[in-house]
Amino acid sequence: MTDKTLRVIGELMGSVPSAGSFAARRTGSAENLVIEVDGVGPIRLPVTPAQARRLCELALPARYGLREQTLLDANVRDTWEVPRGRVAVDERRWRETLLPMLDILRAELGLAPDCELSAELHSMLVYEAGQFFQRHQDSEKADGMIGTLVVTLPSAFTGGELVIEQQGMKVTDQGSPEELSFIAFYGDCEHEVLPVTDGFRITLTYNLVAKGRTGPDAAAFAMHPSVALLAEQLRAHFTTPVELPTWRLHREPKRPPHQLVYLLDHQYSQQGFGWGQLKGGDAARAGIMLAAADIGGYDTSLALAEVEDSYEEDYTSWMMIYRQRWERVEGGWKCVESADVEFDEDGDMVEPVPDDPASLPVRSSLPLVPGSEDLGELRWSTITLTWLIDRSGAAGEPTVREVWDEELCTGESKSTLEPFASEIEGYMGNEGNTANFWYRRAAIIIRPPS
Ligand SMILES: O=C(O)CCC(=O)C(=O)O
Numbered sequence: 001m002t003d004k005t006l007r008v009i010g011e012l013m014g015s016v017p018s019a020g021s022f023a024a025r026r027t028g029s030a031e032n033l034v035i036e037v038d039g040v041g042p043i044r045l046p047v048t049p050a051q052a053r054r055l056c057e058l059a060l061p062a063r064y065g066l067r068e069q070t071l072l073d074a075n076v077r078d079t080w081e082v083p084r085g086r087v088a089v090d091e092r093r094w095r096e097t098l099l100p101m102l103d104i105l106r107a108e109l110g111l112a113p114d115c116e117l118s119a120e121l122h123s124m125l126v127y128e129a130g131q132f133f134q135r136h137q138d139s140e141k142a143d144g145m146i147g148t149l150v151v152t153l154p155s156a157f158t159g160g161e162l163v164i165e166q167q168g169m170k171v172t173d174q175g176s177p178e179e180l181s182f183i184a185f186y187g188d189c190e191h192e193v194l195p196v197t198d199g200f201r202i203t204l205t206y207n208l209v210a211k212g213r214t215g216p217d218a219a220a221f222a223m224h225p226s227v228a229l230l231a232e233q234l235r236a237h238f239t240t241p242v243e244l245p246t247w248r249l250h251r252e253p254k255r256p257p258h259q260l261v262y263l264l265d266h267q268y269s270q271q272g273f274g275w276g277q278l279k280g281g282d283a284a285r286a287g288i289m290l291a292a293a294d295i296g297g298y299d300t301s302l303a304l305a306e307v308e309d310s311y312e313e314d315y316t317s318w319m320m321i322y323r324q325r326w327e328r329v330e331g332g333w334k335c336v337e338s339a340d341v342e343f344d345e346d347g348d349m350v351e352p353v354p355d356d357p358a359s360l361p362v363r364s365s366l367p368l369v370p371g372s373e374d375l376g377e378l379r380w381s382t383i384t385l386t387w388l389i390d391r392s393g394a395a396g397e398p399t400v401r402e403v404w405d406e407e408l409c410t411g412e413s414k415s416t417l418e419p420f421a422s423e424i425e426g427y428m429g430n431e432g433n434t435a436n437f438w439y440r441r442a443a444i445i446i447r448p449p450s
């Protein structure tokens with residue numbers, strides 16, 4: 001039975017311990033952080049409320065990125081940003097603290113010792129009481145950027161927790177009144193800064209850039225206890241004919257699956273994806289899979305995929321909406337297409353006049369979310385491969401895009417990814433309401449040699 005084979009493959013892959021975490025946290029002495037801000041002078045650590053106030057006076061409201069534009073919206077992000085040109089750090093002194101710290105954080109993120117991790121200062125931020133940054137993902141602002149490092153300066157404040165989330169797990173950083181607080185996290189993590197309730201929270205944010213990374217080495221995993229078992233399951237997968245549903249039996253002969261698609265945990269952009277760019281536990285999973293596939297002589301590739309889930313939606317709640325499309329932006333959700341149903345004097349539906357998307361504010365959440373009670377049944381779910389990287393690193397669009405149920409191994413982790421787009425379509429006469437959600441996933445693909 002192929003279902004069982006897929007389940008066992010998921011269990012074996014799930015038993016591979018992850019080499020690191022999605023976020024790493026440390027505190028450290030502030031003695032080597034000598035920082036001067038033009039207009040304020042040398043910053044004393046812990047930062048006094050008087051100096052923090054002066055920083056706010058010369059700062060500008062921070063912006064957030066939406067595709068190529070940079071927008072300002074105090075509902076999404078309400079923070080002061082000290083202009084970069086005004087901030088001078090004594091780099092020689094700072095490196096004495098930063099470099100050893102980066103090495104600790106590198107190891108905790110599960111990155112190999114030969115990976116060269118560096119931190120490029122991005123901005124100096126000040127949050128006063130009431131200020132915050134809504135849940136978002138950072139964009140990749142530099143080549144090789146794998147994540148973000150936030151250094152919170154010592155100061156007295158309450159609230160203002162930085163909460164980082166990945167696959168339903170959370171890491172929270174509260175800063176420290178006396179020391180520097182360091183937190184590094186992978187770029188696909190959703191994170192937010194809760195409102196500061198009292199005092200000032202001051203941070204330096206850095207782009208974390210990793211260079212010299214190599215992909216998983218199958219030979220290094222060859223002796224792992226799961227490899228032989230996994231190789232056996234791969235052989236079973238590719239030799240056992242699929243139990244096809246009746247509607248497909250009429251169209252195709254009974255045969256074993258053409259591929260195995262194993263979903264990874266992290267998300268990747270096309271530029272930030274490759275054998276040498278796998279994050280956290282994904283690298284070890286790919287290593288085990290490569291070692292097992294080598295035993296059976298199968299081809300192994302990496303792939304990016306899009307998942308589309310379509311739900312039957314509750315008739316009553318969105319009856320009047322013709323169509324809305326929402327897209328994930330840094331800091332929330334933007335309605336990029338919206339049109340209401342209109343009727344003429346005879347009561348017939350007329351072509352709706354779309355609203356101007358620019359006039360619609362960014363919201364912190366979708367009007368309708370996966371898992372909500374207003375969503376009816378999942379009607380269908382499809383997964384389509386959009387990008388393929390073969391063993392040699394050659395990348396391109398896949399010739400085979402569709403993934404059948406019997407080819408898909410979702411593994412053990414209960415994925416709680418954010419969709420990147422959603423469409424709600426109101427009742428249109430012949431069909432009920434529908435709500436669709438799109439997700440991006442990465443995967444390892446195993447195929448018998450062609
Ligand atoms: O201030 C912080 O802790 C984080 C800010 C942040 O998430 C960002 O700048 O993207």
Ligand SMILES: [Fe+2]
Nearest residue numbers: 136137138191
């Ligand atoms: Fe961020």
